[in-house]
Amino acid sequence: MKSRLKDFFEVLGPSYRIIGPKIENGVVILAEIKYGDIPAGYRDSQKPGRYRLSPEKDSQVFSFSSGPDSFKRFLNPPLAELFHFHRFETGLGITSPPFSEKGGISETGLPICFMGIRACDLWALKLYDRIFPGGRVRDRTYESLRRNSLIIAFNCLYPSGNCFCLSTGTGPEVKDTFDVAVTELKDSFLLEEGSARGKEILGLLPLGHAGERQSLEKRERIETCKALFRKSIAADELPEIIFRNLDHPHWEDIARRDLECGNCTQVCPTCFCNTSYDFVYPGGISGEDKCNLELSGRRLRKWDSCFSRDFAQVHGGNFRLSRKARYRHWMAHKLAYMQDQFGLPGCVGCGRCITWCPAGIDITRELEALRPHS
Amino acid sequence: MKKPTTGIFKFTSCDGCQLSMLNLEDDILRLTELTEIAYFREGEDNPLVGHLDLAVIEGSISTESQKKKITDIRERSRHLITIGACATAGGVQALRNWADFDAFKKIVYPKPDYIDALPASTPVSEHVHVDYELWGCPIDTLELSEVLTSFLIGKRPGIPAHSLCMECKGKGIACVLVSREEPCLGPVTRSGCGVLCPSLNRACYGCFGPMEGANIETLSGIFERFGYSADECRMMLDKMNTYAFRKERTEKS
Structure with missing residues (x-):
């Protein structure tokens, strides 16, 4: 019965670019996938600064948890071209990048389908939907990639060793922001619609009817998953723990361990900071008319990080010079300011920053160390 | 308007970073339209005369005469940038800075008396003010063209300093x-x-x-x-x- 998951790929394949989990060099990454790419039966072991993936004998299809990637890579690309500029003897010309005006399509000409997105990332997606198209400035790149995207969400059955979404209230069960929600049961998959488009897609699949038994099994599975969490944060004491401890000596302790490499911010599904810069090509951008051209260039936008020294560099100096100040700013934005800024949690409890920190800095433990113990 | 002048200089290095310049292909032709190459031993034979708008330095400082030469170039140049690990960080030859230089010389050369070198190889920035450092062994050609063009047109190079x-x-x-x-x-x-x-x-x-x-x-x-x-x-x-x-x-x- 579970092999019927293939039907999904057959129905969606012609009209979507399916982005989902696959294994690359021993890590579950997100990429354009076919049905056979799903790392069925693999389990990951995640600890602070450590990730290992191995096949599990009698596990489910979806028993692995999130790897370093999230939807962010696809909707807010790490490097995006905003426009080309050309300086001619007679003046300046600007041309738009190829995809910005077409709307709703990715480079391949098809909208994106996210297959297997988890509850934590859906909260991050909800945040992005508030920031990029809905904020004071409309982000066309995001808007055009997001517009017709399809969300096939999965309920988590196993949290990774670094997951703590249960304590942030952002998982493990998907609640909204999806077109179809999938729960893996013992012998089958339970599919639930979350939108009109989701309903339409379910109509195209040869499905059996789900009843009370399947709903009950789903509930049981989610409860079992909840019992497996090993990490949590004191979300109900936020933002006070941060705001009352801005001068806590523990920040210095973190700064000693902190590599300021920026990995945590790059894998974080809610970290949205980016920077734009110009890259010039004196010989012109290849494939373009070079007649009378003096030089041309690209205005590029790429992911930035508040851990980078360039980030807080302004005229006259850097206003966040110490490593301590940079870490404190990042953690405070995640756990305190972002809620005020956008009305949604800035940390969705996915644990990626813990796993992919080479130094194994653990946001849950750092917060605990700041918390006054009575 | 007079074209800005550029000089490209080599100190102790393998020439690989200067070669990156010749590997710029299409871009090098445009660059020579943006600037007059006043000195470039790797590409042509003109002697160094007068002042420069941009001095591009490859190689580390590892002899007494190089110390004088880099000071002379700095005094002639409005901007001075270093390219590559040797000029920016002393290069692989700086390994001798923490070793017995005389012992090294004896192992390599039959008559070490002829070797005129300082016991330490140092980056250019230890000797003169450097306006911009382009890192890498070797440097990346796209970054090189970005930095050169940026200096010639007066823009900040679009090169990040992050990890x-x-x-x-x-x-x-x-x-x-x-x-x-x-x-x-x-x-x-x-x-x-x-x-x-x-x-x-x-x-x-x-x-x-x-x-x-x-x-x-x-x-x-x-x-x-x-x-x-x-x-x-x-x-x-x-x-x-x-x-x-x-x-x-x-x-x-």
Whole structure:
């Protein structure tokens, strides 16, 4: 019965670019996938600064948890071209990048389908939907990639060793922001619609009817998953723990361990900071008319990080010079300011920053160390 | 308007970074329209006369006469930039800075008396003011054309100072350090190479030198937990950017 998951790929394949989990060099990454790419039966072991993936004998299809990637890579690309500029003897010309005006399509000409997105990332997606198209400035790149995207969400059955979404209230069960929600049961998959488009897609699949038994099994599975969490944060004491401890000596302790490499911010599904810069090509951008051209260039936008020294560099100096100040700013934005800024949690409890920190800095433990113990 | 003049100079180095300039192909033709190349031994034979708008320096300072020459070039130039690990970080030849130079000479040369060199190889910035440093062994040609053009047209070079990890994550490469315990120098190394080694599933070995604020102590501590000795950790940094890595480690930690 579970092999019927293939039907999904057959129905969606012609009209979507399916982005989902696959294994690359021993890590579950997100990429354009076919049905056979799903790392069925693999389990990951995640600890602070450590990730290992191995096949599990009698596990489910979806028993692995999130790897370093999230939807962010696809909707807010790490490097995006905003426009080309050309300086001619007679003046300046600007041309738009190829995809910005077409709307709703990715480079391949098809909208994106996210297959297997988890509850934590859906909260991050909800945040992005508030920031990029809905904020004071409309982000066309995001808007055009997001517009017709399809969300096939999965309920988590196993949290990774670094997951703590249960304590942030952002998982493990998907609640909204999806077109179809999938729960893996013992012998089958339970599919639930979350939108009109989701309903339409379910109509195209040869499905059996789900009843009370399947709903009950789903509930049981989610409860079992909840019992497996090993990490949590004191979300109900936020933002006070941060705001009352801005001068806590523990920040210095973190700064000693902190590599300021920026990995945590790059894998974080809610970290949205980016920077734009110009890259010039004196010989012109290849494939373009070079007649009378003096030089041309690209205005590029790429992911930035508040851990980078360039980030807080302004005229006259850097206003966040110490490593301590940079870490404190990042953690405070995640756990305190972002809620005020956008009305949604800035940390969705996915644990990626813990796993992919080479130094194994653990946001849950750092917060605990700041918390006054009575 | 008079075209700005550029001079390209070589000190102690392998010439690879200057060759990157000739490898710019299409861009080099446009660059020669933007600037007059007043001095470039690798490409032509004109002697150095007058003043320059831009001096591009390859190679480290490792003889007494080079110390005088770099001062002379600085005095002639409005802007001076260094390209590559030798000019920016002393190069692989700076390994002698922590060794017995005379013993080295005796091993290599039958008559070491003829060798006229300083006991230490140092980056250009130890001798004169440097306006911009382009890191890498060798440098990246796209970054080179960006820096040269930026100086010629008066714009800030679009080159980040962050870690290699940032570039690596952007490319979606599975982290070799976290997933396999490879001793990857990415977290303390400047980006710019296009993530050559991790793209090929190998650990970064620091060709682009230490990023600003590199926390070398912590990374070495991680490698020691992986089973490498303190000596092995030090040797990982002792390559073409040895001077810069050691400086970063002793001065900033």
